Amino acid sequence: MPAISKVLIANRGEIALRVILACKEMGLKTVAVHSEADRDALHVRYADDDVCIGPAASRQSYLNISSIIAAAEITGADAIHPGYGFLAENAHFAEIAGECGLTFIGPTPEAIRLMGNKAVARDTAQKAGVPILPGSDGPVRTFEEARDIAQGIGFPVILKASAGGGGRGMRICGDESTLQSAFDTARNEAERAFGSADVYIEKYLEHPRHIEIQVFGDTHGRIVHLGERDCSIQRRHQKLIEESPSPVLNREIRQAMGDAAIKLCKAVDYVNAGTIEFLFQDGEFYFMEMNTRIQVEHPVTEEVTGIDLVKEQIRVASGLALSVPHGDFFLRGHAMEFRINAEDPVTFAPNPGKIREFHLPGGPGVRVDTAAYRDYVIPPHYDSLIAKLIIRGKDRAEVLARSRRALEQFIIEGVKTTIPLDRAIVNNERFILGDFSTRFMEEFEW
Amino acid sequence: MPAISKVLIANRGEIALRVILACKEMGLKTVAVHSEADRDALHVRYADDDVCIGPAASRQSYLNISSIIAAAEITGADAIHPGYGFLAENAHFAEIAGECGLTFIGPTPEAIRLMGNKAVARDTAQKAGVPILPGSDGPVRTFEEARDIAQGIGFPVILKASAGGGGRGMRICGDESTLQSAFDTARNEAERAFGSADVYIEKYLEHPRHIEIQVFGDTHGRIVHLGERDCSIQRRHQKLIEESPSPVLNREIRQAMGDAAIKLCKAVDYVNAGTIEFLFQDGEFYFMEMNTRIQVEHPVTEEVTGIDLVKEQIRVASGLALSVPHGDFFLRGHAMEFRINAEDPVTFAPNPGKIREFHLPGGPGVRVDTAAYRDYVIPPHYDSLIAKLIIRGKDRAEVLARSRRALEQFIIEGVKTTIPLDRAIVNNERFILGDFSTRFMEEFEW
């Protein structure tokens, strides 16, 4: 692997700035790319070079592979960090980058491809001995096939798009008649959303937690896990709050999940940062999917491990060995992340516009990752995440108390944000007790 | 000790806000006091109650004991946190608070009094077996006496006001003739500044480091130390940058200094947070003085120990045992604090006024303690500290790299600040090597 000296960040918003800051700390030059709507974005301001790669629409800018590669060429960048979203899990992009002599800061195209197809990933997990939810071995083509499997594993079951994500193409079926009507709908949705009508069927858990394991592999064959993140507080499969450690994992289960995650990574010779998502219910865990990128919620792991995951990504991409200490692994203290979206906290309707007041919380245990600032105009073209508030403390109780006061201190005006919702959640009794599943938000009232 | 339920903070600025945030995390009510010049201050905004205690001049407001006690009375506060500066080391204030039934969050009046007099403190240290600089046993009254002592311990020597601090009444004398002329000047200055002409004489170290040990005692007789802070980067005895651990202490010396600090604390039955300042040169350390309060630079210790010192102060003041774990003590990672003053970075002339732009750095390892905000008008009546930037990392190299990018990210406009100076220092070779003494700033060029 070549040494990296100049990194193009093929992303925008807080993660682009996050990567730029990591590069600065490593003494690397940076190239920001941006759409015409992001001329005033902070990642553009803080990078050494910046290139406008297209109009506001993502498809013509942040998803425009040739523009991005060309931007790397004209600026002399020798590596690309894809961030999350956009092209981060696009195997083709990783491949082209490699062919153009650019170091892709992420896994190999092969690993992205293998894990990007849910049915294949599930199959790989099963072969590696990682527990999966009982269900179909790959896509089910007919209702009759689906029905037979459902009867075998017992209702409720869930239909999912093989190529999908984000809730589209998903259907929960409590009985056979629901399954019958849902089957074609799910296939149609999958076809429209992902270009493939393939759906598979799985046992549906009624009150699972979403617990994911952060994994990291280097090019020297070492693969480690860095503990879990509990991301059960979601709304329509969009995570709102993540924490580590999970309030419900004990040392043994954490160890078992970590071991399973590492087994799966070894099966695909995984390199760089990745996340293995599990569902957890009644003491059992089941492999869900793997995300072959840095996650939005990676700071939670950084705060309890003391490891800068983005810098580690760059180290590993440049061929260095993981800097994670050998020996017994343990998480120190507790951390929680609140995603602050420019959205109506009740309807979750995006609320782009001008930030008129932007006052950040501070003091011990408070970290803010953001590319927003006062007078920044949030463009309407992209996702609504404008800041991540990450709280660290010696234990969950301290983190909760600190979160309350930090959320009180955090003032954003001009656009609606999810801060009021976060304030309500951290005062919710079930949340405080750590007694919740991914259905928390469905039942949450405030 | 009574349980505490409502804390009056007898201070202003970032430390007042810091204490308020700690109280919020502990579920305690807060009372802010403020002068007429501080109506728009953030500590007033975030407190549950606020009381105007006098006009802008400190003497009539933040140093006005009866106003502050009366404010506690009318708001029903049951405890007072003095912060640092102002009345924090005023034994009389601590005493009156106690007499009025208020819990003083700090040491006993007796401990403040004992340690507030430098000659007495030095004597106490000597008796406790803590190394001190060779010098006079208490005040020297005549030049002849001073000369004899100086000849005994060897030039250079330093004259210091017994009741003083902050450089006033101090004189360094390289030979006998300098001593002759300096002796009366030092006495006069001491008289004017502190109301007592008493000066004492000590061996003068030419390239010492200022290394201080954070100590903490509880009312159950337990006293611990929490490692050191290296505060050698000073200008005219005003600290600019502090870090922990010190780049020059090894485990053995740290242990020895910690043991010495604890011995001294035990000698005065010390309770609550305190700091023992040492000079360190050529592998030897010498007791300088004790500060019987929370320090400006306390966050540095918080970041490497994971202990919230302000919350610990309140715990201990309410009679609880220290929450510091028993067993082997060690510092995790590295931390550095930059004091951001509203000052001309070259002349250090205060530069109060309106903050027109205030953009905080973020991301991993970055903490900001501040009570400033955009459009805040820094009043000219008080000290010029407007923010503290605290950087944490796995080692000193990471902290330095992170400091550089965070200082670059930190934008304050409208008033001059010490940020440009900090940026220059973190790029200075000797600073990077950790090879500096308290004279660093005298020799620093940029």
Added chain:
Amino acid sequence: GRTAITAGHGTSCPKRSTLFATSWSEVAELNFKEILELIDKVADRGIGAVEIEQAGLKVRIEGKSSEPQVIHSYAGDRPAPPPAPVPPAPPTPAEKAATEKAAEDAAEVGLHIITSPIVGTFYRSANPESEPFVNVGDRIARGQVLCIVEAMKLMNEIESDVDGVVTRIYPQNGQPIEYGEKLFAVKLSS
């Protein structure tokens, strides 16, 4: 013990601009926050004027040299919509309680305000059984005791620094007061 303290001049309250009094929230299409935003925008950008006409609504905002002037008119008596949501705790507290102060300020024109020189508890009489030192309408003389402010068990007598007639007593008996808080309004003897 008793301490006599002469009250200082009432310069403590920062000046407020008047007359934000009319409620904009009665406007139909544009909501209150939006009009505030428009006003900010006109002021921030140094715009000459903005005029918006909709069915039954006309808003005109003229920028001026120092501060924006707001002229509005609307047709008919519309029921007021619910008030705009108030942000929980804005960090810039400049506009705190501007409107309620305005009316008070207007009433105090030409009056001498005696403010508290200390923090404590306000008492109108020497003890619960005795008569108040002064009542509204009383003529008072410089040096006359007006009230007591108790602090740290000390009963501090507050004396008048002017001659005149008491037109208002601001605090209630037994009320806590802070430094600079208004105690009495006095119409000066001419």
Added chain:
Amino acid sequence: GRTAITAGHGTSCPKRSTLFATSWSEVAELNFKEILELIDKVADRGIGAVEIEQAGLKVRIEGKSSEPQVIHSYAGDRPAPPPAPVPPAPPTPAEKAATEKAAEDAAEVGLHIITSPIVGTFYRSANPESEPFVNVGDRIARGQVLCIVEAMKLMNEIESDVDGVVTRIYPQNGQPIEYGEKLFAVKLSS
């Protein structure tokens, strides 16, 4: 390989006033955000006034009255204002390079600007030995190749979308260019 790409109309730069007018006709219903944007635009561009009437809605925005009103005065006789003091690294880069743009804009009134539809390296000729596709003063026709932008080893021919005369070539030969960057100024054939 060779790809022919027809340059789009120069609508890429939202700050350019020449094309500003057209985008309004596309607006069906003016919402509040758009009004705020209009005000910014009026302030930024020093416009005299903008007035928009739709069914049931009339909006009028008057520019700053204290300064001489600037109504598309691109004559170029006004001296450029002295550059504002540049803060070390302000986080709000809105006014970035505003002044230098002004002079350029003035010279471009009435000209058609051809911008780059892709990111890459600008070449004026097909290869180092050959003549440039076009020079300043050349008459060009719609569909005529003007230059090459190399990206990912592909030589992308950029064609003219208008008839006219080339009055300026912005980039140097071999210079990297970004999306939307100005390539040619063309005086349209009338």
